[in-house]
Each structure stands twice: as C-alpha cells, then as structure tokens.
Amino acid sequence: MDPVLLARWCEQHLGSPPVEEMFSSGHLSAVIGLRLADDREVVVKVRPDSPRIAACVEVQRRLFQAGYPCPRPLTGAEPFGEDVATAEAYVPGGAVLPSADHAAEAFAEAFARLIRLAPRPAEVSTLDPVPSWADWNHTADGLWPYPGEDPEVNLNEVTGPEWIDEAGRRARDRLRDSESEAVIGHCDWLAGNLRWSADTLLVVHDWDSLIAESEAVLVGFAAALYSTVNADELATVEDTERFLDAYCRARGREFSADELKRSWAAGVWTRAYDAKYQHSVGQPVTSLTENEARERLRRIGTGSQRS
Template sequence: MAFELPAVDAASLATWCELHLGSPAENELFRTGHLTRVIGTRLADGREVVVRVRPAAPRITGCTEVQRLLFDSGYPCPRPLAGPAPLGEYEATAESHVAGGVVLPDSGRIAQPFAAALAQLVDLAPGPGRMPSLAPAPPWAAWNHSQGGLWPRPEDLDVDLNQVDGPGWIDAAGQAAWQKLREGQDQTVIGHGDWITDNLRWQGNQLLVAYDWDSLIADSEAVIAGLAAAIYLYPALATVTETREFLDAYATARGRPFSPGELQRCWAAGVWTRAFDAKQEHAAGQPVTVLTHDEAHERLRRAGMR
C-alpha cells in the first residue's frame, strides 16, 4: 500500500480546534507535510496555529512534553497548545504559528550556526528518564531498532528493506556503522533526529525557530550530533569536510571535545542514516544520490572501520 498523508477536511479541523483550542478554524493559511499533515490555520478568535495530523503513536506524548519544556526554557520552537488528541482515525497536536525567517543563515552552508543551535537544544532538553518514552525513533535514526534485520521499515515506503537485493556496498556500510555504534556505552540524552534545513528558519545567523518536534529522539550525544552532521544541509548533501566542521563546531559549542570513541560513533551514525536513505532510494527504484561508495568508505574510515 502506498503511503498517503492524512486527509483532513475543513469541517473536521474546525471542530477539533473548537474542542481543543476553544475556537474553530476559520481560514486555512497553508497545507503541507511529508510524513505528517501540517495545516496552518487562523482561528475565529484571530490566533494563528499549526495543526499536525499523523497516525497515533505513544511517542508523540513525550515529544510534545519535551517541546513544551524547551519552549518554556526559551528555546526557539513553537509553543505546544493542544494534544495529542484524536482527529478522526488519526491523532493531532496544535502549536503556535511562528512565521518568517529564511532557510539558511547568513553564513550559508557553514556548519557553526547549525551545530551551536543543536548543542543548545541538547543542553536545555530534560533528561530522558524524566519524560515519557520517545521510542521508537524515526526509521532514519533507528539504528538500534527491534524489528529484526539491519534496516527498519520506512514510514513512507511499504517494503522490507532487508528483502531488497543490493547494492551490497550500501548494506555493508550500514552493517559496519551498526557494529561501531553498538560499541558505545554513552549517556543517553534528548535531541532532534531530523536536524535539516527544511525544519529550521533563521534570522541572520540566529535560529528563529525549529520545527518537526515529532522527530525528537533519545540517544547518545555522539549519535545525535553525528546524524545532524551528515544531513543538516538536506536536500543538499553535506560533504565529508562539512560534516567534520559540524562536529568540530558542535564540540566547541558544548564546551568539551568528543573522545576518540565518541567521534568515531559520530561518523558511524552519519554513515548509518545516509546508508538507510540510500537503501530506500534503491528500493523505490530511484538512482542512489545520497551516498556514494567512495564517500561511504571515507566516512567509515573516520569511524575507525576501514
């Protein structure tokens, strides 16, 4: 079955907003989304809110609570307003609408602003033990999933990647990265698992707002930083040099360097997520663009696996 975003009609949205926000939705501002239906709307009382609709999942309760605490701490994120609560066969949350900003900071592709903003998020986030569970992580971050096989099932492609033949170098890269990540005994923290340009808006070199708080994960800081360092420019691709610069900037922002083992696991996390995306591209019959054989080799070398 092909993946489809939730269909939400105006009447259902208005009823949900009146029930959970005290005022019905009146004027739709935008409608978008990739894995979640995201609807910007102006309520009858004049407030502008964003309603996010997706299949129900227990982890969303934890994501929403972490987002609320980060907002209260002053971190630049939308304020959670309602939910999670049922909307038809799905589950919805509402948050404040933060408009404006641009996709890249004034410094462009330079890693420092991206890395510093993520390090601040991790520093301000509550400890995982204080929060409802954020498990399971989204597939592209779920290197330690419990579904069996190397690859977790994608959310937007109805296929078992473990049953898809080849390319062998992608599977080998993912396996090597997984082996390196298993070596870690690092403290678990909370961070953003989809730290990409689509989810960030900037004013100058300051982060105006970060979106997509459904993508929060609980993992080691090495994994969280490593994932981001490999994907932060998406849909553009971070080079090996840009990934290294991100990790250097993250370590500076958090005030202490990564240990040699942590740094290897940072690189391994980046390999794993890029290999997962590459495997998904191949399974969908698309050209593999997010990772090359040579780049996988170099990234694994930096992870201590070549």
C-alpha cells in the same frame, strides 16, 4: 482532511473554529496552517497515533518555556478520528540557511543549545519507537528497519547495492561496540526543519523527530544531515568535520576518540538508510555515494572492503 472534523477539533481544543486555511503540506504527518476566528494563526498536525507523540509535545513545551526557538505548543496529543492531532503557534518567515561561511557553527551551536536545555529522558514518557532513519539498534530481523514512512517496503528483501548494505552494516556494528548515557535530541536536523534570521536561529520545526540517544550519536546524525550552501545538498565530509568541531566548542569539551567514531558511524547509518530506501523505491540515490561512504567509514576505523 475532513474540514468538519478539523473545525470541530479546533473548537474543542483551541476554543475557536478555523476561518482560513493558509497552507497544507506533509509527509509523515498532515500539516495544516489555519487562521482561527479569534485571529490566531496556528499549525495543526495530524498523524497516526503513537505513544511517543505525547512525549515529543512535552519536550517541545519545556524547550519553549526554557527560551529555545520552537513553536509554542497549544495542545497536547488529542484524538482526531482514528488519528491524533496537536496544535502549535505558527512561526512564519526566516531563511532556510544561515550565511555559508558560518553555517557549521550556526547549526552546531543551535544543536548544542537544544541538547543542553532538553529534559532528561527519565523526565518524560517514552520516545519509542525511534524513527526508522535513526533506528540502528532495532530488534527486527535483518540489517534495515521497516521504513515508518512506507511500511509496505521491506528494505531487507531488496537486493543491493552491496556498498550501501556494507556501509550500513559497518556503521551499525561500530555503534554497537559501545554505548553511553542517553540524552534527548532532534534526529532530523535537516536545513528544511530550521529557519534563520541572518545567522540567528529563528525557529526549529518537526518536533516529532525527538529521540533519546547518546549525545555522540545524535550529534553524528545532525552533522551528517545539515546543509551549508543549498538545502537540497547534505553535508559533505568536510562539512561534517566542521560541525563536529563547532559542536565541541559550543559544548565546552572535546569528544573522546570513541565518541567521535560513534558520531561518524551514526552519520553513515542515517545516510545509508536513506540511500537504501531511495534505491528500494526506484528513486535516484542522492543521500550517499560510494566514494563518500568509503571516506566516512575510514573515519570510524572501518573502511570499505574495496578501498
């Protein structure tokens, strides 16, 4: 990160230069925590430009105005050299997980509130392209989309494992069997993106992960990705069941049989995509096991060929 460019950007868009870097991190974005000369603490995010970033910031702004616990956006999507940057208020503190015996309800209720308060897709500009781990309906050749986090990798050119490809294919085919009206939601409902004060949600981060998708699919992603006892361990099959039950209670209506199957299929897709990527780049496959894939597929009415 060019400190001169960063200082100039802060002065231009925040009205004050940085005097201290509190932290820096990032995977798909460079994330820098700064204390400004006027004593404000802010977070600046820099990433390659995309038309979806402006829409993500607008949704985050509306959610903040509606009282949802997200950082207050301080800028829109503004040029940063050849990239684009945004700034938001820094929200420190909080625990990574709520209490273990209330985790499913806490994560599900927070997700239901987000869906309820978010604007309709037609009210904001495009949220395309969809992040790769949620892009089951991509139009490129092959089963798997190109990884946005690593565009040099073509998952379709990597052999096996057969059970991961099978899980992804069966989940995608089930998702394509039906469709419903899109809503806006968060497609990366990982424990690392939320912070809690006891069982009360303190803040949700990573608002670049907003997409327009059917409610059942969004809930399926969330139910498969959250954690209950350890932020490094994704939801078990039983955890996913508890999340889906808790979400329906929070929304005040049950999912139909078709919606429930689409939720399970969405969870299989995103976990299988991550597993395929891990295998493709030589990492341990931790996002899904063959036995768990078989059990999740059974819940969408399409079991493994070897079950």
